[in-house]
Amino acid sequence: DVKVTQSSRYLVKRTGEKVFLECVQDMDHENMFWYRQDPGLGLRLIYFSYDVKMKEKGDIPEGYSVSREKKERFSLILESASTNQTSMYLCASILGGRNSGQPQHFGDGTRLSIL
Amino acid sequence: DAKTTQPPSMDCAEGRAANLPCNHSTISGNEYVYWYRQIHSQGPQYIIHGLKNNETNEMASLIITEDRKSSTLILPHATLRDTAVYYCIVRANNAGGTSYGKLTFGQGTILTVHP
Numbered sequence: 379d380v381k382v383t384q385s386s387r388y389l390v391k392r393t394g395e396k397v398f399l400e401c402v403q404d405m406d407h408e409n410m411f412w413y414r415q416d417p418g419l420g421l422r423l424i425y426f427s428y429d430v431k432m433k434e435k436g437d438i439p440e441g442y443s444v445s446r447e448k449k450e451r452f453s454l455i456l457e458s459a460s461t462n463q464t465s466m467y468l469c470a471s472i473l474g475g476r477n478s479g480q481p482q483h484f485g486d487g488t489r490l491s492i493l
Numbered sequence: 494d495a496k497t498t499q500p501p502s503m504d505c506a507e508g509r510a511a512n513l514p515c516n517h518s519t520i521s522g523n524e525y526v527y528w529y530r531q532i533h534s535q536g537p538q539y540i541i542h543g544l545k546n547n548e549t550n551e552m553a554s555l556i557i558t559e560d561r562k563s564s565t566l567i568l569p570h571a572t573l574r575d576t577a578v579y580y581c582i583v584r585a586n587n588a589g590g591t592s593y594g595k596l597t598f599g600q601g602t603i604l605t606v607h608p
Contacts, residue, residue, distance in 0.1 A: 382536075411595070421537075421598045436595070468536050470596075479525040479544060482596055484536035 380405045384469050384485035392493055397456040399488050401469030409472045410452035411482070412436075412444060414465040421468070427452055459492045466490075497581045502603040505575075511568040513602050515581030518562040524585045526557060528566045529598075530577040537580065537598070540566065571606045578603050 385400035403410065411426040413436075423436030427446040441463060445453040452471075456463055466489050472482040498516040505511040517526065527542040541548055541555045543564075548555045554567040568575055580601040 384536075413596075420600075421596060423595050426595070466534075479542060481527055481539045481542050483539055484529075487534070487536040489534065 380407075380471070380483040382469055382471055382483050382485040384467075384488050386488050387486060388489050388491075390491045390493060391456075391459050393460060395456075395459045395492075397459050397490070397492075399454040399456075399467055399469075399490070401452045401454070401471075401485055402450050403452075403469075403471040403483070404450065405471065405473075405483075406449065407471040407473050408449070410446065411470040411472075412442075412452065412454045413468045413470065414438070415468055415487075416465050424454065461492050464490060464492045497583055497599055499579070499581055499599065499602045501600065502605070505568075505571045505604060505606050507573060507606055507608050508570055511566075511571040511575065511604060511606070513566040513568075513579050513581075513604065514563065515566070516563045517581070517583045520561050520583050521585065524583045526555065526561075526564050527582045527584060527596075528553070528555065529580045529582065530575075530604075531580070531601075532574075532577045540579075571604075573606050573608070576604060576606045 381404045383402045391397050409428050412424045413421045415421050422438050424442050425444040427433045433444050443455045466487050468487045469485040470482045473480045525544050528540040529537040531537045541553050543555045557564045578601040580598045
């Protein structure tokens, strides 16, 4: 089974802090994603990466950056946390290329609260 | 990606089959149908997917109509632990660009399994 592991289930940080969210997958997937999920807004893509050291902005990249130094690990960074970044953050991965419709797999999520 | 329409909520008695419908009348030939579910405060869990043919795995069955404009997810013997929000998603298997791999979740169907 595919395993996508997020480092924390719950996290509380203060405004202005630099916050790191870590995600690891064990299936040698090329593509990895960071989403946030908010009530009434659904899932929104922040960033994705299709290879080591490669990244693409999603729909809402402002205030975030990412790092992909190793294939299995994709980190989301909140440069200076603000209260409007309080949310559920979801990491996902999928096999790259034309993958015959293989599904995207998600981690359990990190519920981040910025005070 | 094609838009999907699902009923906002459904009930099911424990032990009975749960049949969750999804309309995707604008689906294109290269678009797959995916089903995920999300239990409160957890990440989305992949259930099943298909292109044209009906599919079955250890969790569920997926019935896709011949014209591919709708599908039904079947949980053959629902349990209380199947209570969740179920999402039907249609996505093409495209390579490249920010659209590749990105999932868009609608409002889904809240399935409540009762004793």
